Amino acid sequence: MKTYLDCIPCFLNQALRAARISGANDKLQKKVLDKLIQMMTSISLDKDPPEIGRIVYKTTSEVTGVKDPFKDIKKKCNKKALAVYPKLKEKVAYSKDKLLTALELAALGNAIDLGKYALSDSEEETSNILKISDILNIQNQSIFDYEKFKKALDSTDQILYLADNAGETVFDRILIEELDKEVIFAVRDKPIINDALLEDAKFCGIDKIARVISSGSDAPGTILNLCSKDFLDIFKKADLIISKGQGNFESLENENAPIFFLFKVKCPVVANYIGSKVGEIVLKSNLK
Amino acid sequence: MKTYLDCIPCFLNQALRAARISGANDKLQKKVLDKLIQMMTSISLDKDPPEIGRIVYKTTSEVTGVKDPFKDIKKKCNKKALAVYPKLKEKVAYSKDKLLTALELAALGNAIDLGKYALSDSEEETSNILKISDILNIQNQSIFDYEKFKKALDSTDQILYLADNAGETVFDRILIEELDKEVIFAVRDKPIINDALLEDAKFCGIDKIARVISSGSDAPGTILNLCSKDFLDIFKKADLIISKGQGNFESLENENAPIFFLFKVKCPVVANYIGSKVGEIVLKSNLK
Numbered sequence: 316m317k318t319y320l321d322c323i324p325c326f327l328n329q330a331l332r333a334a335r336i337s338g339a340n341d342k343l344q345k346k347v348l349d350k351l352i353q354m355m356t357s358i359s360l361d362k363d364p365p366e367i368g369r370i371v372y373k374t375t376s377e378v379t380g381v382k383d384p385f386k387d388i389k390k391k392c393n394k395k396a397l398a399v400y401p402k403l404k405e406k407v408a409y410s411k412d413k414l415l416t417a418l419e420l421a422a423l424g425n426a427i428d429l430g431k432y433a434l435s436d437s438e439e440e441t442s443n444i445l446k447i448s449d450i451l452n453i454q455n456q457s458i459f460d461y462e463k464f465k466k467a468l469d470s471t472d473q474i475l476y477l478a479d480n481a482g483e484t485v486f487d488r489i490l491i492e493e494l495d496k497e498v499i500f501a502v503r504d505k506p507i508i509n510d511a512l513l514e515d516a517k518f519c520g521i522d523k524i525a526r527v528i529s530s531g532s533d534a535p536g537t538i539l540n541l542c543s544k545d546f547l548d549i550f551k552k553a554d555l556i557i558s559k560g561q562g563n564f565e566s567l568e569n570e571n572a573p574i575f576f577l578f579k580v581k582c583p584v585v586a587n588y589i590g591s592k593v594g595e596i597v598l599k600s601n602l603k
Numbered sequence: 604m605k606t607y608l609d610c611i612p613c614f615l616n617q618a619l620r621a622a623r624i625s626g627a628n629d630k631l632q633k634k635v636l637d638k639l640i641q642m643m644t645s646i647s648l649d650k651d652p653p654e655i656g657r658i659v660y661k662t663t664s665e666v667t668g669v670k671d672p673f674k675d676i677k678k679k680c681n682k683k684a685l686a687v688y689p690k691l692k693e694k695v696a697y698s699k700d701k702l703l704t705a706l707e708l709a710a711l712g713n714a715i716d717l718g719k720y721a722l723s724d725s726e727e728e729t730s731n732i733l734k735i736s737d738i739l740n741i742q743n744q745s746i747f748d749y750e751k752f753k754k755a756l757d758s759t760d761q762i763l764y765l766a767d768n769a770g771e772t773v774f775d776r777i778l779i780e781e782l783d784k785e786v787i788f789a790v791r792d793k794p795i796i797n798d799a800l801l802e803d804a805k806f807c808g809i810d811k812i813a814r815v816i817s818s819g820s821d822a823p824g825t826i827l828n829l830c831s832k833d834f835l836d837i838f839k840k841a842d843l844i845i846s847k848g849q850g851n852f853e854s855l856e857n858e859n860a861p862i863f864f865l866f867k868v869k870c871p872v873v874a875n876y877i878g879s880k881v882g883e884i885v886l887k888s889n890l891k
Binding site for chain 1: 613644
């Protein structure tokens with residue numbers, strides 16, 4: 316997906332938030348904005364948003380000198396999500412359609428996104444998920460390719476699962492446990508926003524139920540030409556890929572691969588692009 | 604109030620919206636953003652937001668060639684608000700505290716703001732105001748200097764009323780009719796966003812209950828050094844000023860004048876600055 320003009324002010328907002336979380340004072344925050352503003356006129360909008368997002372966050376880190384500003388927040392999100400793990404399991408256990416409930420929970424867990432939300436909002440989202448007694452009615456979601464997904468799942472033994480955020484990984488664990496398949500769980504290689512790294516996957520217990528690998532890249536999405544050869548080998552051979560989050564969708568939606576994109580729609584640009592609404596959860600197949 | 608770094612991405616979003624309403628294609632929208640981005644690094648944040656907002660909208664108009672992009676929208680807002688006028692009057696008539704209800708309605712009418720919202724949102728806001736059966740409980744608002752206002756009102760015969768948006772003027776009319784004082788109603792001199800002009804005030808019937816004047820300025824606020832001498836004479840002599848909207852607040856809050864600011868809080872920057880919450884209505888006195 317290309318970058319839209321609306322993404323430019325959004326990137327500036329994201330950089331400002333990251334600079335503040337990094338402890339930058341007003342002067343340094345201004346320096347971050349000025350540097351990005353100068354870059355923005357020359358950046359090609361043909362790049363996909365995670366490609367530009369990667370540059371935005373890298374530039375912010377260079378100016379502030381803080382490489383992993385979301386480190387503590389990621390730990391907090393992991394802990395908070397792990398604390399609700401038993402309740403999530405309970406929700407699935409008492410559900411009429413366990414796979415569907417697990418899918419929905421994994422999608423709702425995608426709300427833990429510090430690129431889009433403040434920490435307090437993400438915490439609120441985590442609590443809200445637990446309040447939803449019957450989870451969602453997928454009939455009310457614009458795009459939820461559940462039947463297609465079940466069919467694809469039936470005919471595969473191994474799944475490549477592309478992670479998105481820390482904390483969200485607990486919700487991914489819920490889904491992986493319901494899939495009952497061999498899963499390879501791919502995380503980012505280096506810190507970027509609050510995206511999950513190897514340590515987050517391990518902390519949330521994913522390594523006990525899946526093989527955890529790195530994508531080899533530090534983009535807030537899966538930009539294939541930035542990924543490692545090892546990851547690309549697995550990606551190309553995969554029979555079924557579950558891709559979490561908008562960033563992975565934005566960078567992979569044009570790929571000719573058996574991907575199901577599972578995410579919460581967080582901005583009007585993506586909502587408009589796919590024909591859904593902000594706040595909805597989406598399960599979108601790119602299978603022909 | 605000075606301009607905050609958060610205002611920069613917000614201005615870019617506003618310009619993008621204005622360019623689209625002007626019918627600008629992608630290329631022209633990009634040209635608007637590029638031009639503003641280049642300006643943003645050199646603009647002093649010591650200016651107040653309406654001062655920068657004025658430049659942002661002027662620049663957008665220069666690039667698109669459309670001088671009054673909100674013209675049709677303003678007409679639509681006027682008509683829509685006039686259609687609910689009888690219902691608003693009824694609300695006041697059946698209220699225990701007519702002045703308070705009129706103040707609250709005037710503040711709620713400030714939601715008709717195309718700088719902040721899309722037209723559909725503003726239309727929804729207008730409908731929502733009618734749905735609020737008992738209006739608001741001012742006890743739940745962080746700042747609502749009602750007692751101070753009643754006292755100030757008791758000891759004055761003439762009020763200078765600084766208008767904000769078209770359509771909102773109908774809600775202002777409701778308040779002016781309850782004030783039962785001589786009112787001078789000041790509007791912007793030239794088109795800026797969807798701010799009320801002389802024609803809007805007249806269309807909404809304000810000229811029948813108040814003396815309508817121009818501020819002499821085309822800023823989306825009241826920047827005194829851009830106002831006409833006639834307006835300044837009235838402003839300086841005023842015993843009581845009712846100032847509608849965030850723009851007027853941002854540009855006048857430091858003035859040593861008997862002003863009551865009445866507005867809906869529309870952004871976290873202002874909410875944080877005054878100690879309220881986004882979405883609240885505010886009646887704030889700057890009387891010592």
